Amino acid sequence: MKFFVFALLVAVAFADTRLYEAPAARADSDEIAILRDDRVMEDDGRYNFEMETANGIEMAESGSHGLEGAINSAGSFSYTAPDGSDIHLQYVADENGFQPQGDHLPVAPEFPHPIPQFVLDQIAFAAEEDARNARGEVSRSYGTPYDD
16 A cells, blocks of 8 residues: 555656646737836835736826825826727826816716706705795605694
């Protein structure tokens, strides 16, 4: 039995190790080469990184400590969208939230813009409700029903 175990260990030791090698990259794979990946982490928590890939994606970000232990960061990224348009986005993330800027982002209409009638009706209804509540009247549309 000891000889069998010894022979098994010898066979494993001399086995073909090519079975355990990582597979070679294929030409038809979806892998994209990383051309640049620079990262700097300071002892005080500040950081900076830049990255670029072979398919045109670029990203950069830097950050430092903000208020109450938060991290303030600023950066940008760019890539080519599936429709062929160039996407460039710059952003700041701090105590005021995430603030992106880019030509491809949707823009809300400038104020003042026309307010739909149903919204004006709802505002008037809310004002009437507030006035009734201030006078101590109970609403018939919701809340405690009247005692008859």
